[in-house]
Amino acid sequence: MADAEPRVRSGQIVALRLFDLAYEIDLKRAEQLWASRAQGASARSRLAGTPAKAVSFGVPPLALDLGPVPLEIGGAGRSLAASVRLYDFGIAAFALRLPVAELPWAEYEGLVNATDLAIGPHVAAPVWDGLLDRLRHLLGEALDRPTAAPLQEDYLLAVVDAFDTPLTAEDLLARADLVPLLSGETRPLAEGARRELLRQRFSYHPDDLVVITWDRAFIYEPQRETDVADVLEIANAQLLEMRTYDEMLDEELPRMRDLVEAARRRTNLLASRRYARLARRLHTLVAEVSELTERVDNALQVTEDVYLARVYAAAMELFRVPNVNAAVDRKLAIIRETYAALHSEAAGGRAELLEAAILLLIAVEILLSLVRH
Numbered sequence: 001m002a003d004a005e006p007r008v009r010s011g012q013i014v015a016l017r018l019f020d021l022a023y024e025i026d027l028k029r030a031e032q033l034w035a036s037r038a039q040g041a042s043a044r045s046r047l048a049g050t051p052a053k054a055v056s057f058g059v060p061p062l063a064l065d066l067g068p069v070p071l072e073i074g075g076a077g078r079s080l081a082a083s084v085r086l087y088d089f090g091i092a093a094f095a096l097r098l099p100v101a102e103l104p105w106a107e108y109e110g111l112v113n114a115t116d117l118a119i120g121p122h123v124a125a126p127v128w129d130g131l132l133d134r135l136r137h138l139l140g141e142a143l144d145r146p147t148a149a150p151l152q153e154d155y156l157l158a159v160v161d162a163f164d165t166p167l168t169a170e171d172l173l174a175r176a177d178l179v180p181l182l183s184g185e186t187r188p189l190a191e192g193a194r195r196e197l198l199r200q201r202f203s204y205h206p207d208d209l210v211v212i213t214w215d216r217a218f219i220y221e222p223q224r225e226t227d228v229a230d231v232l233e234i235a236n237a238q239l240l241e242m243r244t245y246d247e248m249l250d251e252e253l254p255r256m257r258d259l260v261e262a263a264r265r266r267t268n269l270l271a272s273r274r275y276a277r278l279a280r281r282l283h284t285l286v287a288e289v290s291e292l293t294e295r296v297d298n299a300l301q302v303t304e305d306v307y308l309a310r311v312y313a314a315a316m317e318l319f320r321v322p323n324v325n326a327a328v329d330r331k332l333a334i335i336r337e338t339y340a341a342l343h344s345e346a347a348g349g350r351a352e353l354l355e356a357a358i359l360l361l362i363a364v365e366i367l368l369s370l371v372r373h
Helices: 027-037 105-119 126-142 169-175 179-183 191-197 227-265 271-297 306-318 321-372
Strands: 007-020 022-025 042-044 055-057 062-073 076-086 091-104 143-146 152-163 209-212 216-220 300-302
Touching: 007 105, 007 227, 027 042, 027 062, 027 126, 062 091, 062 105, 062 126, 076 126, 091 105, 091 126, 091 227, 105 152, 105 179, 126 143, 152 227, 169 209, 179 191, 179 216, 209 306, 216 227, 227 271, 227 306, 227 321, 271 321, 306 321
Parallel strands: 152 216
Antiparallel strands: 007 091, 007 152, 022 143, 042 062, 055 300, 062 076, 076 091, 209 216
């Protein structure tokens, strides 16, 4: 019933856009540059509501405050708080936060969808390009091998801190329809689609609720902890970085085949040297990608917090990070096999060259012996 819908007392809508900014970011250098060139606050991130021993960052990301950003959302001018979190493996995760207060559920749902249309997933909003250009200008010296046309990922978080009356998760699901908010659809969905959309939902206390989908999540957290939102951001960062490696290897494999074929067509005595150079290049590529994928995998290790571990594992599965990981591993395996074959051919070529040299020396020795006699 419409009159039974809750009223959102306080909360926020958070639009995330992540960019694969560089091969690597020197976070210490970035922090120094930010302190000398910018006015916003900076901090090394950790999960606010989770004990340090329950989670472990490989390298804690650097959080920077970018200040307020004026935008038009739903036909009204609004001020959003902008921030960015930098990960050492090259990802910049921008966030625009729109605070909300004293809104009926229907208006809150409408504002979430309006935010999605203005700056959400798959929208080429100029505000993101402006934030990205500003960050590059300020912190360019901290970027190792900057990306000219970075890949992107998007995510939208609808966060409620408090309703007009305290609600349990069951009360909330009974009184508010989360499906239009999570799907962005105005038309009713089939029952099977509704069940699938609400399948990944979690509660730790009776009065909190998290529902995760592919490109949106709803978070009801009366304690105002941000751990779940942070974990969803990290999962998106890992997805984006693995997508980057996957596309890089997609481009490298045809190039690798062409180089191998070109080397094999040349049958002169220096072919083995070309094999060796190409093998070294492939070995370097495998080593770099393997090192960075390990750092991405270790970006966050959830140990003792079972609830957060479940949310994190569900997000990684929902975002299909293991599938992209497996694709990267398969392509690395192909390159490793090619490297081994080239290394073997190079070694064989050197052995043949040595045998030819030995035979030539024997022939010269025989010839000189005949001349002397």
